[in-house]
Amino acid sequence: MAGSGTATDLALSGLTKVYGTNTAVAGVTLRIGAGEMVALLGPSGCGKTTTLRMIAGLVEPTEGDVLIGGFRVTRIPVHRRNIGMLFQNYALFPHMSVAENVAFGLQMRGLAKAEIRPKVEAALSLVRLGDYADRLPSALSGGQQQRVALARAIVIEPNLLLLDEPLGALDRNLRENMQVEIRQIQKRLGITAVLVTHDQEEALTMADRVVIMRGGKLEQVGTPEQIYSRPASRFVASFIGTSNFLRGNVAGYGGGMLRVSLAAGGQVLVPWPDDGRREVLISVRPEAVALAPLAEGAMPEIGVPATVQQVVYRGQTTHVHMQLADGEPFVAFLPNRVGESAGQSFAAGDKVSASWSPQSNWLVSDA
Amino acid sequence: MTASVLQATDMPTRRAVLPKWLAGIAILLPALAFLFTFLVLPSIILLSYSVLTQSESGDISLPLTLSSYQRLVSGPAYRHVVMTTLRVSVLTSLFASLLAYPLAMAIAYGKPLFSRITMILVVLPMVVSVVVRTYGWQLVLGNSNTGVLNWLLQLIGFGPAPVKVMFTEWAIVIASVHVFLPLMVLPLAASLGRINPSLNEAARMLGAPAWRAFLRITLPLSVPGLLAGLTIVFSLTAASYVTPQMVGGNRGLMLGVLLEQQINTSFDWPMAAAIASVMVAIALGANVGVEWLVGRRAAARLRRSRAR
Structure with a gap:
């Protein structure tokens, strides 16, 4: 786990998504450094989720490009992008045990059973769930389920980790603990990460840089401190704090x-x-x-x-x-x-x- | 709070005319009487006929005997009909499920308008009588050059009347798949619709091509709907009469048609009763078997989940 590949940077260039007459994302250009965690923050409908899904390959951009580690992946299908993702509803496979969930991505990469086992064990112990390998997801709490999802996402040694409101369904205390835990693991593994959230506290706590989005465009990009103390617009100032x-x-x-x-x-x-x-x-x-x-x-x-x-x-x-x-x-x-x-x-x-x-x-x- | 409590105690207490359990039975009584008279009673008579003896004059009376069942199982002609029935039912439910998956997925995952149109197209044939639809298949599958299928094949250059499907098992399978397809699509679409769409996305993100995501995630999670559809289609095909009668002919003789022959041609009521009982047993067996499978799956999951 420790040597999980080399960190890669992410670049979005003029990324645009148009649904009919509605422009969800309008020409987003952004560079995210290797090992950096960036939060896309904004009210619902600001285009942050669509942007994330275009990076993932789940939504095809109308215009513009996604570059991971300098490679243009815009036309590469989802399953060949090597991106880990956390979903708001965890999206664990309910018919598979915790270990089978974590092993899934490795199986898809054609690894042998003997190679898969130690990797799964290492990933589960990283999220402190080593004792739960044989449980079904339904037997776990929400926080535990999201930790399984995290193990499943990082075990494939992804170039990029995407987090789609991953803690929205958790209660406040647990959410704060998970914010710290996810952040620590992301830093330790040096994975480049993009977090989508509408929770300003979550964005300020977890991210190296915060991107405020509004109406499909970038409103302001900066460190949490810059965003809070030097807001560019009335919108940013009233959205953050x-x-x-x-x-x-x-x-x-x-x-x-x-x-x-x-x-x-x-x-x-x-x-x-x-x-x-x-x-x-x-x-x-x-x-x-x-x-x-x-x-x-x-x-x-x-x-x-x-x-x-x-x-x-x-x-x-x-x-x-x-x-x-x-x-x-x-x-x-x-x-x-x-x-x-x-x-x-x-x-x-x-x-x-x-x-x-x-x-x-x-x-x-x-x- | 206090006000409502006061109001409640101030209400005049009214004693119920009947105790609750008795009232419940009274409400159920008409339906129970109906079911008893027209389902339970005839079923008992039918079952008893199947183990009674028919005299030369046609009277049905004691002694008890299993000879009708024996003939059904050991007589090669009869056994052939039982096997045909099982084979046609299995093939019909399998082909129906293969055709139903794309349709059910279109309904479950399609855009609202597309989904609704597909749903209507799937259900629409059910408005037309089975007899009419089967006549349609007679026209399509006809063995001579006037059969639409043969006519088309001949047009493309396959020679005169290349396929002889009419009056075989395959004609029954084709027509039955058509007749029962909606009953496979509907439970399947419901089952697929209940699967969290993120699961498929998660599988794709983890490196699964679309077909592997389907095999590992969508297919296993849609098993409840699939089993429901298979059970319904299997039972209904095994019990069907109109379709095998109209397109099956003698080579596609099924239990339903055999039963009718026993009553109207052979006047052998005990044999007919035995056939009817076997048909009920096949349908029941399919249902119970599926229930058992589902139960075992659930139990195995639970065991695994509590393993530690």
Whole structure:
């Protein structure tokens, strides 16, 4: 198992799928490095699953190419691509034992029984299911079934591992454990992997890079940190975590900062080059925001005035939901310390000044 | 919650007119009486006829004897008919299953419109009477040059009347496959439709060409539907009368036709009763045998699953 081939890279070039008049995937071009795990993330219907199925060979692209290790595989049928895949519903063969399931791919490759046995045993012990070889899949829990599926996918020493919402059917705790386990095995074997998910946490936890898809196109590609702290668009900022959006006009530039006067009143400084745009949309993460009481009619020097609407205690944090002068919502996540709830000093109807460090400002496109 | 509990206790308690079990029997009674009068009773009479003796005058009475069964098993002519019946039934169910797989797969996996059209085309012939459909086969399979098949073959250049299918077992098999095909396709399509489509994809991804994925995954998982279809088609073919009567002739004599001859030509009621009993036994045997096979498979799986 350990010497499972050499890691291969994956390239998608102008990959397109059209169903009738509906374009599911529109010209996706992406390069995935050897041994890298990339998550395709997006709402349902964004084309992430179709993209994955075109890589697998289960869907034929209308246009464009899939290259694995530099070889064009677009016209190569599914069963000759040597790709491992995890399905959301596990897709274990119900009439075969765990060991027979894992052995299936090796049998298809024409290996002798004597060669198959040790490989199956090694794969099963890798997923800690060595004692379950003779069970039928139906006698296993959901997590165990997906581990069998993982063993079955990696035992063929695939060039590529595809994961199609593999943990969607598991409950939260088990899902988090499995995320870590799959990630560790993928790293240890150095398999290039593509994960499709609609769960942003799963994407951020498991992937080296996250690809945000929308309407069949790539919206943004980056590391989890880049995607979260430097979202390219309003869509990405609100899809990954929660974000506040503020409209404003550039009122000046100095010291590497744009001075933006906000539509909701108040002003903020944004560390951004003066690239000539006048109307901007600022994204601010709620956990960056601090609140202070504001006298009636006063205007904060830096920050935005707001009216508290609801204070929700959430354990680690208190969420303070506010409304801005222009009617837009605004929310702050205040950290709680033991014996002291951060939101205690605020109540519905209070006027507050919301402020944050300039580094927390990020300009996004309004789309 | 509290309100509804109060309401429930406030309801006037009404005593049932009949105890529950008695009411159940009362509801079942008409159907039971019908089945007893027209199925159980005639069956008992039939079975008893088969072991009674028929006198010269035609009266059926004691003593008890197994001579009818003995003749059926040991008489070469009769045994031949039993074997023909079994052979035709086996061949019909086998050929029907071969033809049914592509149709059932088209119904189970096709796009909705295509799937529905295929389904309608498969079921449509059932609207036409068996007699009419079998007349159709008489026209197609006719042994002379006027038979459509022979006429076509002659057109292509196979010489005058190249095939003599009419009035053989093969004519019965061909016509029966046609008549019973829907009854094979429907359970098979239902069985295929229940198989998770990802299983086939998983097999393909693991390196199986389409035909191997079919043999290793789809075929074994569709066995319940296949067995149901085989049982139905086998039983109905073994019990059929119209088709062998119309296209079988003397070389394709089957139990159903033999039975009719015993009653209308030989007036040998005990023999007819024995034949009828054997026909029921064949159908029952097929059903019980399949049940046993399925049960054994399930038990073996369970044993394996608990092996550790």
